[in-house]
Amino acid sequence: MIDLHEILKEAGNHQRDLLGILHRTQAAFGYIPADAVPAIAKHVRLSAGEVFGVLTFYKSFSLEPKGDFTITVCLGTACHVRGASELAGAFERRLGVKVGETTADRKFSLEGANCLGCCAIGPFVVVNGIYYPRATAQTVDAILDACREAKTPA
Amino acid sequence: MKKLSHPDHLLEWKAEIQEEKPAYAKTVVVTAGTCGRSAGALPVIEALKAELGRRTLEDKVGLVVTGCHGYCEMEPSLVIQPKGVFYKQLTPADVPEIVAESLVKDRVVGRLTCDGPGAKGRVPRLKDIPFYRKQLRQLTEANLHIDPLRIEDYVALDGYQGLSRALFDMTSEAVIAEVKASGLRGRGGAGFPTGVKWELCRAAAGHPKYVICNADEGDPGAYMDRSVLEGNPHSVIEGMLIGAYGMGASEGYIYVRGDNPLAVAHISHALGRARKAGLLGENILGSEFHFDIKLVVGAGVYVCGEETSLMASIEGRKPYPRQRPPFPAQEGLFGKPTNINNVETWANVPLILRKGAAAYAAVGTAKSKGTKIFSLIGRIRNTGLVEVPMGIRLREIIEDIGGGVPGGKAFKAVQTGGPAGGCIPARLLDLPIDYDSLVQAGSMMGSGGMVVMDETTCMVDVARYFLDFVQDESCGKCAPCRIGTRQMHEILVRITEGRGEPGDIKTMEDLAATMKAASLCGLGQGAPNSVLSTLRYFRDEYEAHILRKTCPAGVCKITGPADPRVGEPKP
Numbered sequence: 001m002i003d004l005h006e007i008l009k010e011a012g013n014h015q016r017d018l019l020g021i022l023h024r025t026q027a028a029f030g031y032i033p034a035d036a037v038p039a040i041a042k043h044v045r046l047s048a049g050e051v052f053g054v055l056t057f058y059k060s061f062s063l064e065p066k067g068d069f070t071i072t073v074c075l076g077t078a079c080h081v082r083g084a085s086e087l088a089g090a091f092e093r094r095l096g097v098k099v100g101e102t103t104a105d106r107k108f109s110l111e112g113a114n115c116l117g118c119c120a121i122g123p124f125v126v127v128n129g130i131y132y133p134r135a136t137a138q139t140v141d142a143i144l145d146a147c148r149e150a151k152t153p154a
Numbered sequence: 155m156k157k158l159s160h161p162d163h164l165l166e167w168k169a170e171i172q173e174e175k176p177a178y179a180k181t182v183v184v185t186a187g188t189c190g191r192s193a194g195a196l197p198v199i200e201a202l203k204a205e206l207g208r209r210t211l212e213d214k215v216g217l218v219v220t221g222c223h224g225y226c227e228m229e230p231s232l233v234i235q236p237k238g239v240f241y242k243q244l245t246p247a248d249v250p251e252i253v254a255e256s257l258v259k260d261r262v263v264g265r266l267t268c269d270g271p272g273a274k275g276r277v278p279r280l281k282d283i284p285f286y287r288k289q290l291r292q293l294t295e296a297n298l299h300i301d302p303l304r305i306e307d308y309v310a311l312d313g314y315q316g317l318s319r320a321l322f323d324m325t326s327e328a329v330i331a332e333v334k335a336s337g338l339r340g341r342g343g344a345g346f347p348t349g350v351k352w353e354l355c356r357a358a359a360g361h362p363k364y365v366i367c368n369a370d371e372g373d374p375g376a377y378m379d380r381s382v383l384e385g386n387p388h389s390v391i392e393g394m395l396i397g398a399y400g401m402g403a404s405e406g407y408i409y410v411r412g413d414n415p416l417a418v419a420h421i422s423h424a425l426g427r428a429r430k431a432g433l434l435g436e437n438i439l440g441s442e443f444h445f446d447i448k449l450v451v452g453a454g455v456y457v458c459g460e461e462t463s464l465m466a467s468i469e470g471r472k473p474y475p476r477q478r479p480p481f482p483a484q485e486g487l488f489g490k491p492t493n494i495n496n497v498e499t500w501a502n503v504p505l506i507l508r509k510g511a512a513a514y515a516a517v518g519t520a521k522s523k524g525t526k527i528f529s530l531i532g533r534i535r536n537t538g539l540v541e542v543p544m545g546i547r548l549r550e551i552i553e554d555i556g557g558g559v560p561g562g563k564a565f566k567a568v569q570t571g572g573p574a575g576g577c578i579p580a581r582l583l584d585l586p587i588d589y590d591s592l593v594q595a596g597s598m599m600g601s602g603g604m605v606v607m608d609e610t611t612c613m614v615d616v617a618r619y620f621l622d623f624v625q626d627e628s629c630g631k632c633a634p635c636r637i638g639t640r641q642m643h644e645i646l647v648r649i650t651e652g653r654g655e656p657g658d659i660k661t662m663e664d665l666a667a668t669m670k671a672a673s674l675c676g677l678g679q680g681a682p683n684s685v686l687s688t689l690r691y692f693r694d695e696y697e698a699h700i701l702r703k704t705c706p707a708g709v710c711k712i713t714g715p716a717d718p719r720v721g722e723p724k725p
Contacts (some may be wrong), residue, residue, distance in 0.1 A: 016488075018470035023412075023451055044470065056470050057629075058413055058453035076374040077569070077605045078531040080619050114456060114623065116413060117377025118189045119531035120226035122540065131192035 004028075004036050008043045010097035017034050018044050029122045031062045067102045067109040072126045076115025083136065087123050090110060090137035094144060108147070155305075157432035159440040161318045164309070167431075171306045178216035180257055182296060183233045185667070187222030187384045188416050189377075194245065199247035205253045210681065215257050221297045221385020221420075224539040225285055225563035228268065233280055233298065240280040241266040285536045288554050290517065292525050293501055294541045297385035302420045305427040308388040314433055316507030320396045321441045328398035330356060333503065335511035337523030342368060342459075342496030343574070343600050343676070345522075345589040348503075351493060354483040356401045358491035361673040365394055366468075366487065366494040369410040369417070370452045370459040373572030374623065375603035378527035378539050379497035382408065383417040387424035391447065393500030395438070396507055398445045401493055406447040409464050412454060422449050456627035460675045461494045474631045475675035496601070498527060515521035518544035526599065532569075532606040535560045542587070550581040552606060563608040567691070571600025573620045573627075574680020576687025577613065596687040598680075612709035613692040614699050618646040620684035624677060635678025638669040642685060652712035654700035659689065 007024045011017050025032050032055060041051040053147055055061045073088045088099055088110075091126050095108050102109040118124060121133035125143060158164055182202060186195040199219055206212050226230060230241035234256055237308045241252060241263065248266060255261045267278045268285075277283050300307040308314070320329045334349025355363060358632035367390055371379040383390060394406050408425075410418050425446065425447055428434045436444045450468050452458050458467045460475045465487045467473035486492020502524060506514045515523045522544035528551065531537050542551060552558065552565060559565045567577040576597035578585060585591055589599050625639040642665050645658050666682030689696060698706050704714055 011190075015470035016468060019450060019453065019467065023453065056469065057472050058455050061452035077603070078375050078537070080374075081607065081611055082606065083533050113413060114372060114627075115374035115377070116188075117371075117380055117529070118192045118226075119375060119377070119529065120189060120229065121193055124192070126192075133193060136299065 004039055008039065011043070011044050013045065015044055015046060018051065018054060022058075022061055026061055030066075031065045034063050036116070064102065065106060067106050069107065070109045070111060070126055071143070071147075072111040072113050072116075073099070074116045074118065074122060074124055074126070075112045076117070076119065076122070078119035079115075079124065082123050084123040086137050087125070087140070089137055090140040091125075094140055108144075155427070155430055157430070159437070161322050161439050164314055164318050164439065167306075168312070170367050171310045176213075176216065177308075180213055181216035181218055181235045182257070183218045183220055183235060185221070185223045185233075185297075186219050186228065187381055188414065189222060189226045190229045190231070191416070191472070193226075193229035197246045198230045198232070198244050198249065201249040202253070205249050206257075208392060209253060209258070211257065215572065218299075218301055220300055221302050222381040222539065223297055224289075224291075224294055224381070224541070225283075225536070226538040227536050228538075231357050238280045239278050240268060240283060242268055252528060273646055284557065285538065285540075285555055288546070288550055289541050290525050290543045291541045292505060292517070293382065293389070293464055293498070294385075294527060294539065297388070299379070300386055300639060302385055302387055303423055305388060305424065305431060309387070312508060313388055313504070314392055317392050317395050317399075317433070318439060319507050320399055321439060321443055325401045326402060327354070329396060329507070332511045333397075333400070333506055336506040336514040337511075337518070337521070337549070338499065338502055338506060338514070339589060340495060341498035341502070341526065341599075341601070342596065343571070345599055347354045348495060350497055351483065351495075352397060354481070355403075355491050355493040358484050360489075360491045362490060364406055364487045364490060364492040365398045365401065365403045365406045366461075366464070366492060367406070367408040367447075367500050368459060368461065368464060368494050368496045369396055369408055369421075370464060371411055371414075371497070371601060372456040372459045373601050373603050375531050375569075375605050376529050376601040378419070378529055378602055380411075380414045380417045381527075381539055382497050382501050383421050385395035385420075387421045388428065389501040389504055390421070391424060391428050391434070393495075393503035394447060395433070395445055396503050397493065397495070399443055401491075403493070404444055404446075406445065407450055407468055407487070408447055409450045409452060409458070409468060418449070418451055425449060455629075456623075457629045457675070457677055460677060461697065462675065464494065465492065474629055475677070479673060488589055498602075517585065519588045521590055526587070526602055528587075528602045528604045530556050530604050530606065532604075533559050533565075533608040533611065533680060534606040544588045545586045547583070548578065548585045548587055551587065551604070552583065556606065559606065559608045563610060564610050565606070567613065569597075569605040569616065569684075570603065570606065571598035571683075573624050574598065574602050574676060574683050575600045575603075576606070576683045577616070577691060579691040596690050597683070610707055610709070612650075612705050612707035613688040613695050614646065614650055614705070615669045615707075615709045617684045617688045618643070618650050621646050621681070624681040628677060628681075632672075632674040634669045634672040635674065635681060638665050638673070638678065639681050641665055642669075642682065646685070649696065649699045650705070650710040650712075652699065652703045652710070654696075654703075656700060658700060659693075659696055663689070 038048045041048040099112040201375045231242045262278045267276045338348040341344040457463045463473040482492040527541045621643040625643045637656040
């Protein structure tokens with residue numbers, strides 16, 4: 001595990017370096033721990049409030065740890081006209097969380113994406129980088145079963 | 155790879171690459187962009203490698219893994235060169251037969267070839283497939299020949315020779331004049347003349363100057379920029395180099411959407427190779443010109459595609475858009491003169507310098523030159539990226555290239571231009587597709603998404619979808635957008651749930667006028683367009699929802715009281 005000091009040591013210390021630092025922190029920890037923010041802020045010479053302001057603006061950064069499996073439902077236009085909202089709704093019902101949330105056991109995070117540009121295979125979901133093309137509300141169980149069977153997240 | 159320090163080195167390198175190229179009898183080209191991979195291209199490639207190895211054919215048959223060829227519907231697909239035989243929708247199980255029949259022998263595996271739509275019988279060769287026949291693939295053809303991880307493949311196709319011509323045969327003024335004469339207009343949305351924009355930046359006082367490539371492609375249904383970055387990253391780098399030379403810029407940024415990891419990987423790799431070859435850095439090709447490019451990865455916010463927001467994001471500030479003027483050309487990144495173009499615009503620039511402005515301008519209409527890549531998606535047989543000359547009729551795109559609407563359904567409309575665009579109804583099928591015709595029809599070119607809709611699509615639901623999108627993505631800085639999108643979305647939700655009221659259309663039109671006039675940036679100004687254009691052409695559908703509590707397309711789940719006249723024609 002890379003620690004925060006190593007990330008900061010390698011990064012520049014200007015405000016323009018902030019986005020890159022946030023990306024690397026998110027990649028290293030899977031989220032941005034709130035107690036890392038003051039150190040990041042000090043490094044780029046901003047207040048912690050300013051850094052929180054920037055990081056919470058972006059959807060890719062999360063202050064909460066994600067689940068083992070991140071299920072991303074594409075909600076682009078092409079997927080929408082092919083029933084993506086029913087698909088997202090089916091995941092919400094099955095997992096008991098809304099899009100953007102993580103299950104209490106930290107097994108699944110459910111995400112929506114505006115368009116991932118794989119319009120030919122829509123509606124589709126991406127689970128930890130694996131694509132499930134032409135998914136429907138009926139195939140939701142099969143996708144969740146496949147996740148549960150996988151011993152370690154891909 | 156040696157560092158090029160003279161324009162002749164580029165030509166010598168090209169000659170070397172061609173000389174060293176193994177003389178394979180056949181080459182298999184597999185498309186493996188994001189959509190190819192998502193459809194299963196990587197296992198097919200692995201199976202091919204294994205089968206070629208098993209038959210010890212590695213020295214006789216070349217294997218090239220490229221970016222996207224555009225025909226998403228048929229992914230994973232491959233092309234066998236030199237004959238150009240195209241096989242579609244492959245699985246690893248198809249591989250042994252392909253190798254035995256088409257690579258060892260010279261036979262076509264009929265069942266893997268295209269058989270329509272729009273084709274009479276089986277069509278083995280790519281160039282005869284209806285999807286490709288009417289396209290003009292000036293930019294995207296190269297994707298068939300380039301392994302995006304090999305700068306050599308780009309150089310072999312005369313890559314960086316446009317840059318060489320600019321640096322050694324032309325003054326920077328002449329470069330801008332050439333781009334102006336080509337008639338190139340911005341491919342990201344507004345269609346502003348690129349050369350004019352460059353001139354403004356060049357003339358602006360301030361140092362250093364910056365050029366930016368906007369690769370934060372976020373319009374739902376548009377993915378051509380990703381395909382260019384993934385499949386041909388050096389074309390974007392060369393375009394930026396030429397622009398930077400013209401404008402006197404010394405630093406460049408590519409701001410790329412983080413949701414496109416393959417594009418990030420390929421452009422980042424390409425920047426490293428270009429630097430190593432002396433095509434980025436100091437004294438490029440031995441000239442006095444210094445320029446380098448930094449890559450900034452976005453973090454999932456749509457408004458960052460707006461230029462002032464994008465610059466704030468690069469600076470590490472909260473990426474709110476700001477009032478213009480001052481325009482980026484006067485006061486841009488870090489307060490310095492800056493020029494921003496999108497990926498496809500930059501990728502057109504080397505072509506102009508290589509072919510010359512006159513040859514470039516020979517394609518297109520009087521005011522829209524060159525080609526445009528569209529993503530043809532939705533209720534269409536041939537989903538894919540299509541590159542067509544400006545001025546082509548919408549009908550040719552939908553029917554000839556796209557193969558029409560599947561399942562015997564009737565074509566209803568096509569939505570162009572993303573969330574700020576609008577719908578074009580079936581009766582305008584003969585509309586020529588160029589910047590100005592699209593605006594006249596109440597839509598816009600936008601970044602090039604074309605979402606096809608048929609009789610089973612509800613236009614009110616489509617408007618609701620886009621308002622949902624812009625409402626979610628509104629940054630909240632200015633009231634007209636923040637409140638306007640929320641109000642409009644709530645009205646549309648009510649209408650689609652059967653709780654619409656007679657005054658709703660008028661209220662939305664009033665809101666739209668305010669949002670268009672008073673919003674800070676394009677997101678809010680364009681947000682009402684999906685409502686306005688569907689009202690313009692499909693007002694009867696709104697009225698059916700509001701007055702008769704029925705959804706003519708049967709999409710909306712009307713929860714209001716049952717109406718006895720459901721299904722009856724409008725009185």
